[in-house]
Amino acid sequence: MADAHAVADHDTPAPTAHASGGHDHAHPTEAQYWKVFAVLVVLTAIEVAWSFLGLEGPALVLPLVVMMVVKFLLVAGVFMHLYFDMKAINGKLFTWAFGSALALAGLVYLIVFAAFEFRISGAF
Amino acid sequence: MTDIAAAHEDGAALHHDDHQTDGHHGGHRTSFGLSNMKLAFWLFLGSECLLFGALISTYLLSKARFITEVVAGNPNVVGTMPEGTLMAEFAESQSVEPMFDIPFTSLSSFVLLMSSLGMVLAHSAVSRGDHRNTRIWLTTTALLGSLFIGGQVYEFTAFYREGLTFTNNLFGSAFFTLTGFHGVHVTGGILMLVSLLFLSLRGKLNADRAETVELVGLYWHFVDVVWVLIFTIVYLIP
Numbered sequence: 001m002a003d004a005h006a007v008a009d010h011d012t013p014a015p016t017a018h019a020s021g022g023h024d025h026a027h028p029t030e031a032q033y034w035k036v037f038a039v040l041v042v043l044t045a046i047e048v049a050w051s052f053l054g055l056e057g058p059a060l061v062l063p064l065v066v067m068m069v070v071k072f073l074l075v076a077g078v079f080m081h082l083y084f085d086m087k088a089i090n091g092k093l094f095t096w097a098f099g100s101a102l103a104l105a106g107l108v109y110l111i112v113f114a115a116f117e118f119r120i121s122g123a124f
Numbered sequence: 125m126t127d128i129a130a131a132h133e134d135g136a137a138l139h140h141d142d143h144q145t146d147g148h149h150g151g152h153r154t155s156f157g158l159s160n161m162k163l164a165f166w167l168f169l170g171s172e173c174l175l176f177g178a179l180i181s182t183y184l185l186s187k188a189r190f191i192t193e194v195v196a197g198n199p200n201v202v203g204t205m206p207e208g209t210l211m212a213e214f215a216e217s218q219s220v221e222p223m224f225d226i227p228f229t230s231l232s233s234f235v236l237l238m239s240s241l242g243m244v245l246a247h248s249a250v251s252r253g254d255h256r257n258t259r260i261w262l263t264t265t266a267l268l269g270s271l272f273i274g275g276q277v278y279e280f281t282a283f284y285r286e287g288l289t290f291t292n293n294l295f296g297s298a299f300f301t302l303t304g305f306h307g308v309h310v311t312g313g314i315l316m317l318v319s320l321l322f323l324s325l326r327g328k329l330n331a332d333r334a335e336t337v338e339l340v341g342l343y344w345h346f347v348d349v350v351w352v353l354i355f356t357i358v359y360l361i362p
Binding site: 027028030033034037040041044045047048050051052060061064065067068071072075076079080081085101105109112113116 | 158170173174177181185226227230233234237238240241243244245248251338341342345346348349352353355356357360361362
């Protein structure tokens with residue numbers, strides 16, 4: 001048992017593995033971080049250019065929203081390690097908990113938005 | 125006797141396994157497979173999502189109502205800002221778009237994205253015990269965050285000079301509350317980064333505390349993600 005403690009206490013993380021958080025799994029390399037950063041910068045540049053094209057309505061808004069969601073997913077998935085954590089950990093339970101919380105939050109906002117819209121438009 | 129020895133060995137093996145599966149600083153892992161600290165931090169970020177979701181929703185609803193009243197020429201709304209200021213441009217364009225300096229805000233967005241890169245590189249460096257690069261990237265991230273805050277102060281001052289304040293109408297209140305709350309979060313993140321830097325300088329930020337840096341990183345990236353939403357929803361979509 002003493003040996004077991006000694007092994008556990010001096011268990012240092014491998015350079016390419018993430019040893020904190022109770023699980024050992026690979027995280028992106030620095031080169032991958034730079035690539036994601038480059039994609040984020042390019043997407044931001046396209047967003048800004050798109051907003052100056054003089055488009056209106058869905059032609060303006062939809063691409064901007066799509067690019068915003070892609071940027072959101074890249075930061076959350078790669079920089080925040082969510083994509084890698086979800087692959088490595090107790091996937092089903094985490095996915096259900098995360099997904100249901102996200103769905104609930106979305107539903108709450110839809111209801112609040114609808115309530116305010118109806119109130120502003122005088123429907124009730 | 126053999127059974128007792130086997131049970132003892134099982135107990136020792138279980139104890140050993142417990143230690144191996146613990147996070148270095150996060151304690152026992154949860155049934156999700158994450159450490160307690162990380163799971164708690166994700167729950168905190170979940171509550172932050174609700175906060176910013178509410179602020180963004182409030183902004184959108186307030187802006188729609190404000191523009192409707194401005195276009196209708198409601199004197200109670202139009203009279204909230206001095207003549208010859210942004211209000212005339214709001215009425216003419218039927219949006220709040222004229223107040224924004226998109227190239228400047230794009231630069232701010234770039235600065236914040238760059239800071240997120242600095243944060244992941246700091247975490248990567250601390251994970252492999254590279255103290256020098258940990259300090260370099262923590263300092264870079266904190267400086268870029270400060271630059272972003274400086275830009276926000278400049279922007280707020282410009283809006284104030286053009287007649288839009290926190291209290292003069294619904295739109296001003298919603299805009300300054302949303303972007304101000306974000307700025308406060310960035311400032312909180314900078315303080316965390318400076319604390320990490322001091323820990324590193326005192327030799328207390330080693331590879332076995334990589335999770336501490338990762339948690340601060342989660343907060344920093346969350347702030348970045350919120351800005352991704354604010355930049356598109358508030359600044360780019362009229």
